[in-house]
Amino acid sequence: MPLDVHIALDRLTELLMAQERGREDAGRDGELTPAEVHEQLRQVAEDPLLIAALDPIRRAPPCKVVCGKCRRKLSYWAFSPTGGQVWFHENGPRREWVAKRAENPGYPLGPQPPEPFNYWAIGGGLIGPDTEPRDPSADMGKWLRWQFRCGKCNHAVIVTNTTMIRRLLTSLARGERKIVL
Numbered sequence: 001m002p003l004d005v006h007i008a009l010d011r012l013t014e015l016l017m018a019q020e021r022g023r024e025d026a027g028r029d030g031e032l033t034p035a036e037v038h039e040q041l042r043q044v045a046e047d048p049l050l051i052a053a054l055d056p057i058r059r060a061p062p063c064k065v066v067c068g069k070c071r072r073k074l075s076y077w078a079f080s081p082t083g084g085q086v087w088f089h090e091n092g093p094r095r096e097w098v099a100k101r102a103e104n105p106g107y108p109l110g111p112q113p114p115e116p117f118n119y120w121a122i123g124g125g126l127i128g129p130d131t132e133p134r135d136p137s138a139d140m141g142k143w144l145r146w147q148f149r150c151g152k153c154n155h156a157v158i159v160t161n162t163t164m165i166r167r168l169l170t171s172l173a174r175g176e177r178k179i180v181l
Contacts, residue, residue: 005173008053012165015044037160041144044162045084054079054165062089063171065179067150068157074148074181075131077168086164088146090131148181157181 019040044050062078065088075088132147144161159167159181167179 004053004056005169008050008057009166009169009173011047011050011053012044012162012169015047015050016162019043038144041160041162044165045144047084050084050165051082054084057169057172060172061177063168063177063179065148065181067153067155068180069155070150070153071180072150072152074150077164077179079165079168084165085144085161086168088131088164 058079058081060078062076064073065075065077066073075090077086077088079085080087131149145158146161146164147156147158149156171177171179
């Protein structure tokens with residue numbers, strides 16, 4: 001898996017460098033407008049080469065994300081089953097519990113999403129009470145910036161989908177199962 005992770009990291013780096021060169025070629029320096037930021041984030045999330053590079057590592061188990069101040073669990077991140085986005089949920093994998101329920105559930109189980117999400121907590125969507133979108137004009141599912149807030153120490157961090165991809169790939173490359181925000 002490390003080779004696949006490095007291929008995806010290389011593609012992400014190429015995309016970001018191309019965006020920077022485009023800004024320099026246009027004579028732009030300084031801050032981007034919110035629309036420009038959103039467009040660059042969308043380009044990364046929809047890049048076919050990055051999506052193809054992520055395919056071999058999509059089944060990697062989710063990584064636990066913790067607060068940078070108090071180390072409380074904030075979320076779990078994993079790559080979406082398709083596309084160049086990171087999915088997250090406040091409750092992580094519950095493999096043993098779901099496997100036991102699947103053997104004798106007492107009622108029919110609904111269809112499960114693809115790996116690695118098939119053992120995640122079901123219900124409540126993919127965001128938790130301490131997570132909110134930071135792109136108010138975007139459609140649900142297209143939000144590319146998120147704020148994670150620690151419920152214990154109130155530390156808040158806004159991350160882009162691009163940053164989430166980079167942090168998740170870096171964690172996988174190092175063989176770590178935890179990301180500190």
